[in-house]
Amino acid sequence: MGLSLIFIITTVGCDNMRDGNRYKPYESSSFFKDGRASRPLVNGTVARGFLRDDEAYFTGRMKDQLIRKNPLKITDELILRGHNRYNIHCIVCHGPTGSGNGLVVERGFNQPPSFYDRRLRQAEAGHFYDVITNGRGVMASYANQLSPEDRWAVVAYIQHLQSLKPDPEAASATQDQIKDSKESNESAN
Ligand code: HEC
Numbered sequence: 586m587g588l589s590l591i592f593i594i595t596t597v598g599c600d601n602m603r604d605g606n607r608y609k610p611y612e613s614s615s616f617f618k619d620g621r622a623s624r625p626l627v628n629g630t631v632a633r634g635f636l637r638d639d640e641a642y643f644t645g646r647m648k649d650q651l652i653r654k655n656p657l658k659i660t661d662e663l664i665l666r667g668h669n670r671y672n673i674h675c676i677v678c679h680g681p682t683g684s685g686n687g688l689v690v691e692r693g694f695n696q697p698p699s700f701y702d703r704r705l706r707q708a709e710a711g712h713f714y715d716v717i718t719n720g721r722g723v724m725a726s727y728a729n730q731l732s733p734e735d736r737w738a739v740v741a742y743i744q745h746l747q748s749l750k751p752d753p754e755a756a757s758a759t760q761d762q763i764k765d766s767k768e769s770n771e772s773a774n
Contacts, residue, residue, distance in 0.1 A: 652709060654709075655710040655737055663741045664738070664745045667735075667740070667742025670742075683699065706752055714737060718736060
């Protein structure tokens with residue numbers, strides 16, 4: 586008796602799996618007040634693998650302070666990826682080397698500052714990330730076009746460009762220092 590009951594339950598179970606009542610996606614249902622079979626997501630639901638719990642990585646800030654360094658490891662690959670994205674999204678305004686003379690600017694759009702300006706040379710990696718993410722002035726946000734990883738790649742590329750072109754002001758400051766120290770050496774002799 587016990588055995589046959591188990592047998593009945595399992596066979597019924599199998600039938601249910603195949604023919605059982607279930608709703609197809611987006612099917613209507615009279616069971617719920619809103620007439621939808623699918624339940625809305627609970628507020629704050631995050632898809633698996635999409636939890637943005639790394640504040641520095643996703644915002645460029647740590648407790649409201651811009652982070653100084655790129656959170657990604659700077660590799661040739663990252664810089665090349667940044668170069669590739671920069672040429673697609675940024676070059677039209679910022680120009681091929683980031684001095685702010687892109688084609689769109691030549692046709693009358695506001696000129697962005699050069700990446701070689703003292704202020705931007707000294708800017709935190711988080712600042713560039715923030716500008717790409719949120720836009721600035723007339724420049725739009727690129728958050729929809731660039732994933733966080735790609736934004737950091739572009740940041741790495743911009744900072745790479747900056748490192749290739751010496752800061753003329755810094756260079757002349759060093760020259761002055763050299764001259765000063767020579768002069769003071771000479772006067773000491
Ligand atoms: C349509 C033209 C345009 C495009 C495309 C564009 N920018 Fe800009 N960008 C500007 C302008 C104009 C400014 C100056 C905004 C202001 O301060 O009002 C600017 C400013 C900046 C600044 C300087 C912010 C500061 O501190 O002064 C950075 C960095 C920057 N853009 C990076 C990027 C990057 C990276 C991309 C590509 C993902 C990009 N921009 C795409 C026009 C553009």
